[in-house]
Amino acid sequence: MGQHHSHDHHHGPVTVAGKAFVWGIVLNGIYVVAQLAAGILTNSVALITDAVHNLGDVATLILSLTALKLARVKPTDNYTYGYKKSTILAALINAVILLIAIGTLGYESITRLWHPEPMQGGTVAWVAGIGIVINTVSAFLFFRDKEHELNAKSAYLHLLSDAAVSLGVVITGIIVSYTGWYLLDPIASIVILIVILYSTWSLLTDSLRLSLDGVPRDVDINEVEHIIKNVKGVCDLHHTHIWAMSTTENALTTHVILNEQLNFEEKMKVVLEIKHCLQHKGIQHATVEIESPDMPCAEENC
Numbered sequence: 234m235g236q237h238h239s240h241d242h243h244h245g246p247v248t249v250a251g252k253a254f255v256w257g258i259v260l261n262g263i264y265v266v267a268q269l270a271a272g273i274l275t276n277s278v279a280l281i282t283d284a285v286h287n288l289g290d291v292a293t294l295i296l297s298l299t300a301l302k303l304a305r306v307k308p309t310d311n312y313t314y315g316y317k318k319s320t321i322l323a324a325l326i327n328a329v330i331l332l333i334a335i336g337t338l339g340y341e342s343i344t345r346l347w348h349p350e351p352m353q354g355g356t357v358a359w360v361a362g363i364g365i366v367i368n369t370v371s372a373f374l375f376f377r378d379k380e381h382e383l384n385a386k387s388a389y390l391h392l393l394s395d396a397a398v399s400l401g402v403v404i405t406g407i408i409v410s411y412t413g414w415y416l417l418d419p420i421a422s423i424v425i426l427i428v429i430l431y432s433t434w435s436l437l438t439d440s441l442r443l444s445l446d447g448v449p450r451d452v453d454i455n456e457v458e459h460i461i462k463n464v465k466g467v468c469d470l471h472h473t474h475i476w477a478m479s480t481t482e483n484a485l486t487t488h489v490i491l492n493e494q495l496n497f498e499e500k501m502k503v504v505l506e507i508k509h510c511l512q513h514k515g516i517q518h519a520t521v522e523i524e525s526p527d528m529p530c531a532e533e534n535c
Contacts, residue, residue: 253374254298257388261291261395264367271360275353278342279421280360283402285334286429287364290391292327296320297388300481317479321443324480328437335433339426345419352418354410361402368396398425446476449483452515457485460510466492466503468526475516484518485511493525 265288272280300320308315372392375385405421408414439450448454454475461470473487489507491500500523508519524530 251298251301253385254294254301254388257294257371257374257392258291258298260367260371261287261294261392264364265291268360268364271356275356275360276350277352277357277406277418278338278345279402279405279418279425280357282338282342282422282425282429283361283364283398285331285338286398286425287368287395289327289331289429289433290395292330293391294388296323296327296480299323300479303479304481314478317482320480321440321477324436325440325444328433328440331429331433332437335426335430338422342419342422342426345422346416349415349419351415352409354406354408356406358403358406358410361399361406364399365396365403368392368399372396394428398428401425443477443480448475449477449515452483457511457514457516458487460514461487461489461507464503464506464510466495466499467507468492472522472530478518482518483516484520485516486520486522488522488524488530490524490526493527 265284268280268284268287272278272284300317303316303319306315369392372389375389375392401421401424405417409417443449452475454473457475458470458473461467461473467489469490471488471490473485475483475485478484489503491503495503504521504523507521511519
């Protein structure tokens with residue numbers, strides 16, 4: 234006997250306004266193009282590296298907006314979960330592209346350590362200064378929703394970190410314009426690359442983990458099983474699987490052994506209580522199969 238969770242229900246309104254993501258993408262997208270052009274014209278590898286950093290976060294904003302849109306696409310007979318999983322694929326592609334860019338810029342920066350090239354420090358400082366303003370304004374677009382929406386919190390923190398990196402580029406430009414110490418440009422670039430590498434490596438490992446249906450990093454399967462076992466009426470459980478349907482939604486299947494004294498209605502109430510508890514642990518889609526103590530599991534490797 235099993236209780237199956239339907240996946241074609243409506244999830245209700247999205248808590249984060251899509252307009253915040255759209256404005257963030259537009260503002261930062263325009264700035265990335267301008268920053269990249271300025272970096273080439275001023276011959277500043279630090280400014281170009283910062284542009285790549287900002288480009289990565291624009292991609293993250295696009296990914297978050299896409300996740301919100303895809304969450305509303307209804308499942309079909311061929312895609313019974315809809316297109317939610319595409320957000321994980323997009324995250325993986327984003328990480329790979331960023332790693333390639335890091336390698337290319339890293340090589341250029343190391344080369345310039347041995348052969349520093351002149352760059353226009355004053356212009357670099359002005360362009361990076363504009364970046365501080367744009368990143369700060371973009372971050373505060375998500376300020377209201379950051380406490381109760383994971384995508385908004387991620388965007389808020391990413392954009393604030395961009396503002397901090399841009400501040401470092403401003404300082405680099407000012408120092409170079411007054412001292413002519415061009416070696417500081419590739420040094421600043423390498424520092425920024427290390428920051429990007431840290432976040433990109435995390436993005437890569439997380440997206441690979443989710444692509445292989447691994448348990449999401451923020452979900453503890455042992456804690457989840459403990460919570461289910463503590464629901465009144467549950468004797469034991471086994472065959473528990475947890476995976477990510479998208480970058481924002483998780484799913485679970487499990488077999489629970491219920492007290493055989495319970496009638497059908499009471500068993501259904503236990504299942505509903507289990508699903509309610511799982512909602513608070515970040516698991517939005519749960520399929521719970523009911524078994525009795527004297528009924529062996531029919532599945533292999535159970």
